[in-house]
Amino acid sequence: MLALPxxxxxxxxxYDANRNEILAVSKDLFNYISEVQAGEVCPDSYKSDQEFQLLQSCGYxxxxxxxxxxxxxxDLLxxxxxxxxxxxxxxxxxxxxxxxxxxIYSENSLYNRTHSHNSMSVSTAKHAIEFFKMHSIDNPxxxxxxxxxxxxxRFSEIKQITQYAEQVFEGKHISFRITTNCSLLSEDMVKFFFDSGHEFYLLIxxxxxxxxxxxxxxxANGESSYQAVIDNVHMILDNHPERNK
Incomplete structure (x- = not known):
């Protein structure tokens, strides 16, 4: 019985998983299903109950x-x-x-890592790119x-890794994605992303x-970040109006 009390x-x-519906039930039936889920009673012990029979007759x-x-x-995985x-x-x-x-990476998180100074080396990134190459033979x-x-x-490292990836995937159409808060974006970064022959997409x-x-x-010091972000968004659009889309 796929039912969650x-x-x-x-x-x-x-919650009836078969029907994907939530039903109001009596306290007795709730307690029974809870006991079944906990393995404390036999699932067949409540089938004579009228409420349970009614629910089953309706498909629950x-x-x-x-x-x-x-x-x-x-099979293709x-x-x-x-x-x-x-x-x-x-x-x-x-x-x-x-x-x-x-x-999810804040200091208040109970289940994930928190912010730290740990960083990926360029060497590790290059090994990852090589692994990707080996396992994407059919991907154009x-x-x-x-x-x-x-x-x-890590903009300096982004440049190195981008250039290395383009060498490794020479002959294929490779593109790059960055998820960023946009507060650190500079004109030099914009030039590299959009004016240097690389295909970059920014998720801001x-x-x-x-x-x-x-x-x-x-x-991190609690100060407002909005103006820095929106100014950099406008910097992108002023220099690259085609990105408006």
């Missing part, structure tokens, strides 16, 4: 009819992993000049993504107007 201040419920609280669950391309990887993401640094309240359009922390803290984190953005996205 859920208790709130308003009552007792179950039933065993799953599925015998097997498989991704449509599961080994080949895809060996020959057709689409993208590799390089975490260049765990350092960041922001301290966004909702960041490889993508290398830079991530952090804030990857623009911006929450909205200043009063919304600054609620959560701020520098």
């Amino acid at each position: 859920i208790k709130t201040l308003l009552g007792h419920y179950i 609280c039933c065993d799953s009819p599925l015998q097997d669950v498989a991704y449509p391309s599961i 080994k080949v895809k992993l060996e020959r057709n990887l689409r993208m590799i993401t390089l975490q260049l640094t765990q350092s960041c000049n922001f301290r966004c309240d909702y960041c 359009n490889p993508v290398v993504a830079f991530y952090g922390g804030e990857p623009l803290l 984190s911006l929450d909205g107007p200043q009063q919304i953005h600054d609620k959560s996205r701020h520098y």
Whole structure:
């Protein structure tokens, strides 16, 4: 029985996974399902209950009819992993000049790493690029993504890795992605990304107007980050209006 008991201040419920629905139930049925899930009672011990029978007659609280669950391309997975990887993401640094309240890498995180000064060496990045090359033989359009922390803290390394990747993937259409808070963007960076023959795409984190953005996205010292980000966005668009799209 694929049913998850859920208790709130308003009552007792179950989530029926087969039907993808939430139902209000009695406290007794809630307790029974909780005990079944915990392995404390036999699943058949409650089948004579009228509420349970009614739910089952309506198609709820039933065993799953599925015998097997498989991704449509599961049989091709080994080949895809060996020959057709689409993208590799390089975490260049765990350092960041922001301290966004909702960041999964914040010091308040219980389950993930926190911000640190750990960084990926260029040598490690090159080995990763070589691995990507070996496992993307059938991919004509490889993508290398830079991530952090804030990857623009490692702009010098980005340049080296970009040039190396273009050499390794010579003859293929290679492009690059960067996820950035945009606060550190400079004119030299813009020239490298958009005027030097490389194909770069920037994913810029911006929450909205200043009063919304600054609620959560701020520098490590707590100061507002909005104006620096929006000024750099305009710098891109002023120099490259085609990026408006």
